[in-house]
Amino acid sequence: MRENTFVRRYGLIILAGVVVGAAALILTAAGNPKNMGFCIACFERDIAGALGLHGAGKVQYLRPEIPGIVLGAMLSAFVFREFKARAGSCPASRFVVGLFVMIGALVFLGCPLRMVIRLGGGDLTAVAGLLGFLAGILAGIVFLKKGFSLGRAYPVKMGEGFALPAVMLGLLALLLLAPGLLKFSEEGPGSMRAFWLISLAAGLAVGFIAQRSRLCMAGGLRDAFLIQDFTLLAGFLAIWATVTVGNLIMGNYSLSMTSQPIAHSQHLWSFLGMALAGWGSILLGGCPLRQLILAGEGNGDAAVTVLGMVTGAAIAHNFGLAGNADSAVDGVYKVGGVGSAGMIAVVIGFAVLLAVSLLHLPGKEEA
Amino acid sequence: MRSRGLRCIVSFYTTAGAMAAERLCRREGLEGKLISVPRSVTSDCGLAWSAPPELRETLERRFRVVGIEAAGFHELTL
Numbered sequence: 469m470r471e472n473t474f475v476r477r478y479g480l481i482i483l484a485g486v487v488v489g490a491a492a493l494i495l496t497a498a499g500n501p502k503n504m505g506f507c508i509a510c511f512e513r514d515i516a517g518a519l520g521l522h523g524a525g526k527v528q529y530l531r532p533e534i535p536g537i538v539l540g541a542m543l544s545a546f547v548f549r550e551f552k553a554r555a556g557s558c559p560a561s562r563f564v565v566g567l568f569v570m571i572g573a574l575v576f577l578g579c580p581l582r583m584v585i586r587l588g589g590g591d592l593t594a595v596a597g598l599l600g601f602l603a604g605i606l607a608g609i610v611f612l613k614k615g616f617s618l619g620r621a622y623p624v625k626m627g628e629g630f631a632l633p634a635v636m637l638g639l640l641a642l643l644l645l646a647p648g649l650l651k652f653s654e655e656g657p658g659s660m661r662a663f664w665l666i667s668l669a670a671g672l673a674v675g676f677i678a679q680r681s682r683l684c685m686a687g688g689l690r691d692a693f694l695i696q697d698f699t700l701l702a703g704f705l706a707i708w709a710t711v712t713v714g715n716l717i718m719g720n721y722s723l724s725m726t727s728q729p730i731a732h733s734q735h736l737w738s739f740l741g742m743a744l745a746g747w748g749s750i751l752l753g754g755c756p757l758r759q760l761i762l763a764g765e766g767n768g769d770a771a772v773t774v775l776g777m778v779t780g781a782a783i784a785h786n787f788g789l790a791g792n793a794d795s796a797v798d799g800v801y802k803v804g805g806v807g808s809a810g811m812i813a814v815v816i817g818f819a820v821l822l823a824v825s826l827l828h829l830p831g832k833e834e835a
Numbered sequence: 836m837r838s839r840g841l842r843c844i845v846s847f848y849t850t851a852g853a854m855a856a857e858r859l860c861r862r863e864g865l866e867g868k869l870i871s872v873p874r875s876v877t878s879d880c881g882l883a884w885s886a887p888p889e890l891r892e893t894l895e896r897r898f899r900v901v902g903i904e905a906a907g908f909h910e911l912t913l
Contacts, residue, residue, distance in 0.1 A: 480874075548878075682874065682878065682879075684880055691882075695870060697871045699871055
């Protein structure tokens, strides 16, 4: 009976975590950058680069994982009759919050999913990001308890729900049929990529299982703090455990604070970047991965959020806001991190999230 | 270990709605607690209010009077 209860409650979410972790390991083995088998922020940034929305030559590639996730979620939603075209929950605010979630994530160098994957590779610089993410989520919870809400979404015509999946199909068509229109990195993280079919298959699998299980990095921690429910958090832990075990088996585990792949040692800014991402994710009702899943289920507000994140990625690289990884040049270890522009952007991000939080509290008559 | 039993599960359109329901029920001494909305109810990952099934009519009435918009009332064995 106890076993059955455990399996019923945690089985699917743990399976989702294992699938995501295994997909990240496979993608890394197949060519994606180390500790970046999956990263929603990095991949959306690479897509922005591939489309010429920013000019950072090292991070330009139309990652098929992102269309795969959206289309996998849509497929699952259709199969289980959960595709519902909805919209109307403060799309403009969601666009802006999504933009700053992306800037925060790129200051840290990874979304919440990559944060877990980095931890699973032994990257101790990600601990500062984890602590920041927790702090951001707690800040978001304070406003949830005060009644923060972006309002409900309403049913809309089916076509609205297909908007982002259609865009994703278009991106895939560009990659496969007209690659000459896109930009491709010849060096750096953007040049490291698995064969497109492997990437697409991994994205489809992750999108499908994440839709079924409701896997969400931010939601897991929100539920744990707010109602002491650890179901979604189990998925988060399953990803970490799977990636850790996989890296240990494949000899890719390196427990260290230095020389980590695509990571920097400015811990304060890792903390603050992920605090911004965590707070924003709570306001949006889900992490960047979850936004892709919701968009695949027909949620137009999540689609707008994803577009906000892609815009945020373009801004981050056009204005030099994103973090730079630590590197070794001529045998000398060079600490990367965030420049003044990135620091100012994070501070502005906190001000914007505070404004959005305060402006969406209930009035006295509603409280 | 907690035994399973029939519960009235109220889902909401927003997290704020669920938390407003909690505040109302606490204030009026109505039994229940916030839970993660069951997967069988929706693919959304929000919160729901779990109460004894006999409170369903009371909850429907009170939520309507104070303007808390519920997405649905469900009877589930949890």
